[in-house]
Amino acid sequence: MFDILYHDQYLVAINKPSGWLVHRSWLDRHEKVVVMQTLRDQIGQHVFPVHRLDRPTSGVLLFALSAEIANLLAQQFASRQPQKTYHAIVRGFITQSGHIDYPLVEELDKIADKFADKNRPAQSAITDYAPISTIELPIAVGKHSTARYSFIELKPHTGRKHQLRRHMKHIFHPILGDSKHGDLHQNRAFSQYFDIKRLMLHASELAFEHPISQARLVIQAPLDTQWLDILSQFNPHTTTAS
Numbered sequence: 001m002f003d004i005l006y007h008d009q010y011l012v013a014i015n016k017p018s019g020w021l022v023h024r025s026w027l028d029r030h031e032k033v034v035v036m037q038t039l040r041d042q043i044g045q046h047v048f049p050v051h052r053l054d055r056p057t058s059g060v061l062l063f064a065l066s067a068e069i070a071n072l073l074a075q076q077f078a079s080r081q082p083q084k085t086y087h088a089i090v091r092g093f094i095t096q097s098g099h100i101d102y103p104l105v106e107e108l109d110k111i112a113d114k115f116a117d118k119n120r121p122a123q124s125a126i127t128d129y130a131p132i133s134t135i136e137l138p139i140a141v142g143k144h145s146t147a148r149y150s151f152i153e154l155k156p157h158t159g160r161k162h163q164l165r166r167h168m169k170h171i172f173h174p175i176l177g178d179s180k181h182g183d184l185h186q187n188r189a190f191s192q193y194f195d196i197k198r199l200m201l202h203a204s205e206l207a208f209e210h211p212i213s214q215a216r217l218v219i220q221a222p223l224d225t226q227w228l229d230i231l232s233q234f235n236p237h238t239t240t241a242s
Contacts, residue, residue: 015221016061059203072211082208086154089200090173126157
């Protein structure tokens with residue numbers, strides 16, 4: 001059973017657990033338990049996706065309850081009206097807020113994008129980030145005798161594929177648990193120390209206009225117990241945002 005964060009006659013939002021595919025995909029042809037089917041069975045109604053979360057990312061995931069509502073919401077997302085807030089744990093100490101304006105070349109899937117234009121120019125991609133807390137662990141990684149990590153807030157202003165993961169790698173603070181864009185040595189050390197295997201990226205909040213009432217909706221997804229257990233070991237607010 002999913003944790004339902006919001007539900008009315010037009011919309012439903014859940015707190016998606018890490019590791020779940022939103023719908024059946026060539027990425028894992030053998031995976032038959034997916035969010036759309038499970039949520040449909042839970043609420044007894046068909047659901048229509050309006051945005052995406054990567055399989056390893058947890059947090060707010062919104063669905064429409066009709067194709068018409070899905071189309072209205074898709075227009076909002078296409079014009080970047082919804083505001084998204086994420087939280088992540090990254091390698092290294094981040095002590096100040098920052099702004100990343102770094103265009104990204106579209107990442108193409110080998111099968112799904114087989115016939116796509118592979119020479120498209122990089123697209124605008126913008127992310128703001130702010131520090132929350134830090135931790136230094138007595139574990140050796142590479143030439144360092146300790147490992148440093150930061151808990152941060154991320155606000156993407158564009159919606160490129162893997163944008164947050166790629167932007168944090170760009171500034172040399174990759175997200176922990178990211179097998180594609182992260183630091184494999186740090187991933188292994190973090191995983192072993194906390195006995196956890198997942199991407200440390202969570203979609204905490206989604207703010208948008210209700211497609212029928214036009215009321216401003218702010219849907220928040222709480223961190224799960226694995227996150228809270230890890231963060232309980234982090235230092236209190238020792239960083240300074242600017």
